[in-house]
Amino acid sequence: MPEPIQLGLTGANGRMGRALQALLSDDARFALASKVAHSDDWRAARELDIVIDFSTPEGFDAALGYCESHGVALVSGTTGIDAAQRRRFDAAAAKIPVLYAANFSLGIAVLTRLLRDAASALPHWDLEIIEAHHSRKVDAPSGTALALGRAAAGARRQDFDEVADFARHGHTGARPESAIGFSSIRAGEIVGEHTAFLVGHDERIELTHRAYDNTIFARGALHAAAWLAGKPAGAYSLDNVLAA
Numbered sequence: 001m002p003e004p005i006q007l008g009l010t011g012a013n014g015r016m017g018r019a020l021q022a023l024l025s026d027d028a029r030f031a032l033a034s035k036v037a038h039s040d041d042w043r044a045a046r047e048l049d050i051v052i053d054f055s056t057p058e059g060f061d062a063a064l065g066y067c068e069s070h071g072v073a074l075v076s077g078t079t080g081i082d083a084a085q086r087r088r089f090d091a092a093a094a095k096i097p098v099l100y101a102a103n104f105s106l107g108i109a110v111l112t113r114l115l116r117d118a119a120s121a122l123p124h125w126d127l128e129i130i131e132a133h134h135s136r137k138v139d140a141p142s143g144t145a146l147a148l149g150r151a152a153a154g155a156r157r158q159d160f161d162e163v164a165d166f167a168r169h170g171h172t173g174a175r176p177e178s179a180i181g182f183s184s185i186r187a188g189e190i191v192g193e194h195t196a197f198l199v200g201h202d203e204r205i206e207l208t209h210r211a212y213d214n215t216i217f218a219r220g221a222l223h224a225a226a227w228l229a230g231k232p233a234g235a236y237s238l239d240n241v242l243a244a
């Protein structure tokens with residue numbers, strides 16, 4: 001039996017943190033060495049191999065700072081981070097192994113591949129991405145919806161920031177042909193739903209993924225962390241994990 005991976009968990013008291021701990025209690029691959037609920041807790045962190053971060057943009061910064069300065073691998077699923085934070089994360093890949101996914105479900109990873117295919121095969125069809133989440137979610141559109149939009153824009157060789165259409169209210173004018181539109185629903189206890197509408201003349205494709213339980217993200221993050229531990233410095237994605 002190999003030595004267990006020494007794991008640090010940040011956002012430990014949150015919904016994802018609790019889902020991860022429930023799985024970890026029965027997972028011999030990992031030893032839960034440090035739990036971080038606030039940035040100050042990093043001062044007491046033990047020697048770690050890897051950190052899993054599902055917290056807040058502030059928690060993300062603190063985890064990245066700790067991992068970079070201590071040479072620890074980082075898996076993050078925190079959403080709502082800005083472009084500068086994402087750049088710092090990618091730059092850290094020169095020193096440590098890092099893996100970010102806006103959604104750790106394997107189903108979403110495959111949906112992303114399907115959407116890339118459909119968007120590039122049907123470059124002139126209108127594309128709209130609709131997502132639904134629980135009423136406590138504070139960022140919109142979801143990180144997953146944005147990642148799906150970026151994947152589709154990439155497949156169509158479009159500049160995402162130019163084609164993304166986030167707000168429609170009042171006299172909007174006609175839909176620009178190349179737009180990728182986003183809509184968000186916030187209600188009740190919805191765990192996470194994403195649909196990409198591809199609409200052509202008199203026909204439509206809908207690609208939908210529904211998450212029924214947060215456990216799928218926690219399971220995917222642990223799968224990714226077990227895969228990432230011991231890898232050389234670099235930026236990895238869930239696609240790399242799926243292909244392995």
Ligand SMILES: NC(=O)c1ccc[n+]([C@@H]2O[C@H](COP(=O)([O-])OP(=O)(O)OC[C@H]3O[C@@H](n4cnc5c(N)ncnc54)[C@H](OP(=O)(O)O)[C@@H]3O)[C@@H](O)[C@H]2O)c1
Nearest residue numbers: 011013014015016037038039055059077079102103104217
């Ligand atoms: N990528 C994916 O697959 C995926 C899946 C689900 C969720 N998420 C994302 O993961 C994040 C957490 O989701 P959640 O549903 O678990 O949210 P949550 O229940 O609100 O948990 C977030 C936790 O982070 C803690 N926190 C705040 N500041 C911190 C800091 N500086 N250091 C460490 N922890 C800190 C919060 O503590 P306090 O309450 O004390 O502030 C809270 O316990 C969100 O960004 C969410 O969108 C991603």
